Amino acid sequence: MIERIQNLLRANGIKPSHHRIKVYQYLIEKRNHPSVDMIYQELVRNIPTLSKTTVYNTLNLFLEKGIAVMITIDENETRYDADTSLHGHFRCNGCEEIYDLRLDTSALEWESLDEFEISESHLYFKGLCPRCH
Amino acid sequence: MIERIQNLLRANGIKPSHHRIKVYQYLIEKRNHPSVDMIYQELVRNIPTLSKTTVYNTLNLFLEKGIAVMITIDENETRYDADTSLHGHFRCNGCEEIYDLRLDTSALEWESLDEFEISESHLYFKGLCPRCH
């Protein structure tokens, strides 16, 4: 597992330090679209010297190298996702859970965007999830 | 014009004060998806006593009453739009312009969302616009 992460990081031009591996592992194991603080609070339990700045630095590096994406579904905290494939999100206003929305990518090939060069696509909804509805 | 705005505000349960009318007028005339600061800088030229807090209060009231929506396409500043119809946005990484994307709303009726009650939909892209491309 760790080794697979190391290879993935290296393949994307990221030196696989212990902290970086742990942050990436958190993202792919929890799949919970965490904020910086959520990652920090979890990891600091095992890495007492961890600095929140390191989590910021690491995530910004992941974004830059394209192995994670930023989600702006929460107005005051950035969320992160290691699933960089084209998909949407749903944030429940009741339980605050963020769901992944697998979607027919053909629906996202818009007509009038011919001349536009798209580098990022963001799609999300808010409302109530089945459990809270 | 002013009168039409007054009626619209009143119809949505908002007392049409001078400041509120001006903020709303800015939104519908400029159609530029402004930040709070952009609105403030423009209006303060004619209303020297204007406070930025008032712009914040006013926009939050508009959101609450449903006559404007928040756009999170800019990572560090919230943008606003008085067009509350379902449409997307495109932010050019070159000129920073935010374009409206009229889109086939049928494409946004996703399959697996049956049990979810949607109250907000957000769709945006980033990249290069035709001029900057």
Place this chain on the structure above:
DNA sequence: CATAAAATTAGAATGATTACAAAAATGAAA
């Protein structure tokens, strides 16, 4: 005019994020 309610203001507080410079860890060469 008087008075209560609502709107506006200014400044302080909050909180997420970034900047920065020092300290620690890493890795290669001798």
Place this chain on the structure above:
DNA sequence: TTTCATTTTTGTAATCATTCTAATTTTATG
């Protein structure tokens, strides 16, 4: 192993958008 340069990490301070709060001004009403 030791040295030395490079990279990573750290802690603190700075930044900046937004909200809070309490005072002031404006508005509407009797």
